[in-house]
Amino acid sequence: MRTKDFDKQQRIKEAMVRLILQEGINGASVSKIAREAGVSPATIYIYYSSKEEMLAEVFQEYSHQSYHYLMRQIQPEMDGGQLIEAIVRGYFAYTLEHEEVFSFVEQCSRCPTLSSNVSEEECCCEVFDLLHEYQDRGEVRRWSDPNLAAVLFSPVRFIAMDHSRGPEMLEAQLEELIQMLRELLLVH
Amino acid sequence: MRTKDFDKQQRIKEAMVRLILQEGINGASVSKIAREAGVSPATIYIYYSSKEEMLAEVFQEYSHQSYHYLMRQIQPEMDGGQLIEAIVRGYFAYTLEHEEVFSFVEQCSRCPTLSSNVSEEECCCEVFDLLHEYQDRGEVRRWSDPNLAAVLFSPVRFIAMDHSRGPEMLEAQLEELIQMLRELLLVH
Amino acid sequence: MRTKDFDKQQRIKEAMVRLILQEGINGASVSKIAREAGVSPATIYIYYSSKEEMLAEVFQEYSHQSYHYLMRQIQPEMDGGQLIEAIVRGYFAYTLEHEEVFSFVEQCSRCPTLSSNVSEEECCCEVFDLLHEYQDRGEVRRWSDPNLAAVLFSPVRFIAMDHSRGPEMLEAQLEELIQMLRELLLVH
Amino acid sequence: MRTKDFDKQQRIKEAMVRLILQEGINGASVSKIAREAGVSPATIYIYYSSKEEMLAEVFQEYSHQSYHYLMRQIQPEMDGGQLIEAIVRGYFAYTLEHEEVFSFVEQCSRCPTLSSNVSEEECCCEVFDLLHEYQDRGEVRRWSDPNLAAVLFSPVRFIAMDHSRGPEMLEAQLEELIQMLRELLLVH
DNA sequence: CATGAATGAGTATTCATTCAT
DNA sequence: AATGAATGAATACTCATTCAT
Numbered sequence: 001m002r003t004k005d006f007d008k009q010q011r012i013k014e015a016m017v018r019l020i021l022q023e024g025i026n027g028a029s030v031s032k033i034a035r036e037a038g039v040s041p042a043t044i045y046i047y048y049s050s051k052e053e054m055l056a057e058v059f060q061e062y063s064h065q066s067y068h069y070l071m072r073q074i075q076p077e078m079d080g081g082q083l084i085e086a087i088v089r090g091y092f093a094y095t096l097e098h099e100e101v102f103s104f105v106e107q108c109s110r111c112p113t114l115s116s117n118v119s120e121e122e123c124c125c126e127v128f129d130l131l132h133e134y135q136d137r138g139e140v141r142r143w144s145d146p147n148l149a150a151v152l153f154s155p156v157r158f159i160a161m162d163h164s165r166g167p168e169m170l171e172a173q174l175e176e177l178i179q180m181l182r183e184l185l186l187v188h
Numbered sequence: 189m190r191t192k193d194f195d196k197q198q199r200i201k202e203a204m205v206r207l208i209l210q211e212g213i214n215g216a217s218v219s220k221i222a223r224e225a226g227v228s229p230a231t232i233y234i235y236y237s238s239k240e241e242m243l244a245e246v247f248q249e250y251s252h253q254s255y256h257y258l259m260r261q262i263q264p265e266m267d268g269g270q271l272i273e274a275i276v277r278g279y280f281a282y283t284l285e286h287e288e289v290f291s292f293v294e295q296c297s298r299c300p301t302l303s304s305n306v307s308e309e310e311c312c313c314e315v316f317d318l319l320h321e322y323q324d325r326g327e328v329r330r331w332s333d334p335n336l337a338a339v340l341f342s343p344v345r346f347i348a349m350d351h352s353r354g355p356e357m358l359e360a361q362l363e364e365l366i367q368m369l370r371e372l373l374l375v376h
Numbered sequence: 377m378r379t380k381d382f383d384k385q386q387r388i389k390e391a392m393v394r395l396i397l398q399e400g401i402n403g404a405s406v407s408k409i410a411r412e413a414g415v416s417p418a419t420i421y422i423y424y425s426s427k428e429e430m431l432a433e434v435f436q437e438y439s440h441q442s443y444h445y446l447m448r449q450i451q452p453e454m455d456g457g458q459l460i461e462a463i464v465r466g467y468f469a470y471t472l473e474h475e476e477v478f479s480f481v482e483q484c485s486r487c488p489t490l491s492s493n494v495s496e497e498e499c500c501c502e503v504f505d506l507l508h509e510y511q512d513r514g515e516v517r518r519w520s521d522p523n524l525a526a527v528l529f530s531p532v533r534f535i536a537m538d539h540s541r542g543p544e545m546l547e548a549q550l551e552e553l554i555q556m557l558r559e560l561l562l563v564h
Numbered sequence: 565m566r567t568k569d570f571d572k573q574q575r576i577k578e579a580m581v582r583l584i585l586q587e588g589i590n591g592a593s594v595s596k597i598a599r600e601a602g603v604s605p606a607t608i609y610i611y612y613s614s615k616e617e618m619l620a621e622v623f624q625e626y627s628h629q630s631y632h633y634l635m636r637q638i639q640p641e642m643d644g645g646q647l648i649e650a651i652v653r654g655y656f657a658y659t660l661e662h663e664e665v666f667s668f669v670e671q672c673s674r675c676p677t678l679s680s681n682v683s684e685e686e687c688c689c690e691v692f693d694l695l696h697e698y699q700d701r702g703e704v705r706r707w708s709d710p711n712l713a714a715v716l717f718s719p720v721r722f723i724a725m726d727h728s729r730g731p732e733m734l735e736a737q738l739e740e741l742i743q744m745l746r747e748l749l750l751v752h
Numbered sequence: 753c754a755t756g757a758a759t760g761a762g763t764a765t766t767c768a769t770t771c772a773t
Numbered sequence: 774a775a776t777g778a779a780t781g782a783a784t785a786c787t788c789a790t791t792c793a794t
Contacts, residue, residue, distance in 0.1 A: 001776040002772050008779090024299040026214055030764055040780045042766075051764065103300065109349070110295045111212045119352060146347070147364050154346040155338035161297070162334075164307055176335050184372045193753080218789055228755045230791080239789060377755040378793050384758090400675040402590055406785055416759045418787075427785065483674045485725070487588045488667065495728060522726075523740050526719035534718040535710070537673075540683055552711050560748045569774075594768055604776045606770080615768060 009047045011037040013058050014100075021100040025107045052113070059108040060118050062101050067124045069094045074130065080139035080186045085178050087127070088156055092174060095160035102160065124149060140185055151181065197235045199225040201246050209288040213295050240301070247296040250289050255312045257282045262318065268327035268374045273366050275315070276344055280362060283348035290348065312337060329375055339372065385423045387413040389434050390476075397476040401431075401483045428489070435484040436494050438477050443500045445470045450506065456515035456562045461554050463503070464532055468550060471536035478536065500525060516561055527557065573611045575601040577622050585664040589671050616677070623672040626665050631688045633658045638694065644703035644750045649742050651691070652720055656738060659724035666724065688713060704749055715745065 015036035019028040030051055034041040048054035073090030074083065095102045108114045121128075131148060134140040143151075155177060159170070203225035207216040218239055222229040236242035261278035262271065283290045296302045319336060322328040331339075343365060347358070391413035395404040406427055410417040424430035449466030450459065471478045484490045497504075507524060510516040531553060535546070579601035583592040594615055598605040612618035637654035638647065659666045672678045695712060698704040707715075719741060723734070 002778040004778065021300060024213075024301045026299070027301070029762080031762085041764085042780055042782095043778080045765070046778065103298070107295075107298045110291070110298050111214075112209060112291060113212050113215075115349070116351070120346075120350065143368060144361065144364055146350075146353075146361055147343070147368060150343035150346045150365065151339065151368065154342035155335070158308075158338045158342040159334070161303070162308065165334075173332065173334055176332055177338065180331060180335060180339065180372060184368060196754095217787075219787080229789085230756075231754055233790070234753065378757040380757065397676060400589075400677045402675070403677070405783075407783085417785085418759055418761095419757080421786070422757065479674070479676065483671075486667070486671045486674050487590075488585060489588050489591075491725070492727070496722075496726065519744060520737065520740055522723070522729075522737055523719070523744060526722045526741065527715065527744065530718035530722040531711070531714035534684075534714045537679070538684065538710075541710075549708065549710055552708055553714065556707060556711060556715065556748060560744060572775090593766075595766080605768085606777075607775055609769070610774065 004046075008037075008039060008043065012039065012044055012047060012054075013061075016054070016058060017062070017100045017104045020107060021103040025111060055108065056114055056117060059105065059114055063105050063109070063118050063120075064123045065098065065101060066091065066094045066105070067127055069098070071126050071130070080134055081182050083130075083134060083140075084152075084181050084185060087152055088174060088178050088181065091153060091156045092160060095157070106157070106161070120153075121145065121149065124153070127152075138187055141187055143185070148185070151184065196225075196227060196231065200227065200232055200235065200242075201249075204242070204246060205250070205288045205292045208295060209291045213299065243296065244302055247293065247302055251293050251297070251308075252311045253286065253289060254279060254282045254293070255315055257286070259314050259318070268322055269370050271318075271322060271328075272340075272369050272373060275340055276362060276366050276369065279341060279344045280348060283345070294345070294349070308337060308341075312341070326375055328373055331373070336373070339369065380422075384413075384415060384419065388415065388420055388423060388430075389437075392430070392434060393438070393476045393480045396483060397479040401487060431484065432490055432493060435481065435490055439481050439485070439494050439496075440499045441474070441477060442467065442470045442481070443503055445474070447502050447506070456510055457558050459506075459510060459516075460528075460557050460561060463528055464550060464554050464557065467529060467532045468536060471533070482533070482537070496529075497521065497525065500529070503528075514563055517563055519561070524561070527560065572601075572603060572607065576603065576608055576611065576618075577625075580618070580622060581626070581664045581668045584671060585667045589675065619672065620678055623669065623678055627669050627673070627684075628687045629662065629665060630655060630658045630669070631691055633662070635690055635694070644698055645746050647694075647698060647704075648716075648745050648749060651716055652738060652742050652745065655717060655720045656724060659721070670721070670725070684713060684717075688717070702751055705751055707749070712749070715748065 012033065016028055016033045019032055019036055023032075030044060031041050034044055037044075044054070048057065070087060070090045073086045073093070075086075078086060109118070109120070128145055128148075131140055131145075135142050159173060159177070165173070200221065204216055204221045207220055207224055218232060219229050222232055225232075232242065236245065258275060258278045261274045261281075263274075266274060297308075316333055316336075319328055319333075323330050347361060347365070353361070388409065392404055392409045395408055395412055399408075406420060407417050410420055413420075420430070424433065446463060446466045449469070450462045454462060485494070485496075504521050504524075507516055507521075511518050535549060535553070541549070576597065580592055580597045583596055583600055594608055595605050598608055608618065612621065634651060634654045637650045637657075639650075642650060673684075692709055692712075695704055695709075699706050723737060723741070729737070
């Protein structure tokens, strides 16, 4: 018996994500994904029972990824100001480095048939744990978790989605956003 | 027969937006839209030269709608604090009242084949004009336009997209967000 | 607007029936039927909402055909013996002249998902009416309708299905069967 | 391990026949049969070289089964009238007890790609031998073998296929059919 | 302007079969 | 002998679009 080739599954996931970045969630048909991954359409159905299930499963999996990435940017000795900078810059760097996954997750989270199963807050609970520590140490203000998430992540995503600005404008905008969030979130 | 034709086109637009809310951008096929609008598929091609063009055109049109709605919530005699409340509450009310259009615009704006043509900033220029007045009067701080947009609109959208919370929780969250934005944006 | 081309629907039905004779109910795929009928696969779905529905509808339609054919072979002035001969020979002639339809109906009536909707007895009610007249006139014995159908039609079908015998053997067999049925069914 | 292998092949055959009763000859795919039998699809190809060959072989095998069953219902001391009753009731009992095999054989025997290889008369030669004895003893009339088969078996099959009648109606119908066949076949 | 019929190219999915272990 | 992974070709069906009226 041949053993399951998990590299093959990885290639399927990557092909799907790549195609969805290029052509939108519409354009990513099963046969295109198969061709892009170098497998037969039938092979996809060994790993996923339907296209819908595949989307949902990969969406679920990748929705955590940005927060894991983020956590790696943060050092324990940082103070509150550095933490906010690390989060904003780390999240933004993620959107650049993993453009396809970012675009994929953004598209899926807007799709009514997919988004219901994945909640943002479950994904970023590690970040919340960290923020709670800073709140307990009196460095970060005690705004509620949902609003912390709302102001920390969605403005960065908003900036990352706008491809019209040049790199130095972006840098200036990020810099200012960090300043705004420091004023808003740090205890003075 | 100007009104009748206009009516038909309006019905097509509404049918499309309704379908996209229900079934996602995939599920809205031309025939389904036609059936939902009560016209023949061929009729749609009288008003739009292709499905792609139809999506783009209606997206363009509706992407302004939330800001027009917003502007109607604002009275000239409001002070800065009232302005911020009106913007946040107005925008959130819009996402509830025009759920389909909101979902449609959100989906389109993440779709790589569509979003390139419509920039958020063009859509909310009226709101910027207003904010500039308040900045000139020394009531609102002089953060850059892109970051003003980022913190004023995307957190509200983020909250509006999360359907897991009950109404009284939502109200508390909005209240807190307004307080946060007042601290951040008003001159003290 | 183009008008529905009922000749096209006829060609679809004939193509289906022809294919099912040649390759069995397995081999008759929608695309093969379309190719055989000279239309696009999509066209079939203008006339039938699914393959299952198409099979069921055409089966229903054709299951009456043999009995209509039969009735045309019968003259009012025939006596009981001539009636039985006309039925047996007429039914057998039908199986030869409409080989594809006969094979199609035989196959469908054995398929558990199709046969439940079509009852043989509804199809041959005209023949029953006729037999009742002969029973009332004292020419045909008063066996029950189901058993009349059982002995009049199924042995003929059984003979018609066996393609191993030559024509003169068949003729002799039919002749004998007629004699058997006369003995069994006529009042002496 | 002779028994184990035999077991596996038996399970495959039974799974196939069961599935064909439930879903028709279309619905019985190799993978479904394998799943139903609890073996791998590849295993089926150890016992049969193709699906077509498997169908043909199992059809061939099972097409005799009803006549073997029948022969067991018959005692040597029966007279002609009892013989006919035993055949009719025995055959009918078979269709009830082995519903799946009966349905399977009926479906296969109508399928043009399968039926050509199996002739009914070869299958029931034991029954013919028996009938010839009764004919030689002057109890059963000397109708030809094909017509004997036609009137003895196909009406029963016809009745067995009609699932619309209740059990007591069926009993009455069988009773009458036995009477008919006694009149027709016995020497008076 | 408006239509329903018509379609070739595409959709997601399953098929019978073979491969590698 | 037996397996589950793998597949190219096929499945039923739908798509965006055009045609003829």
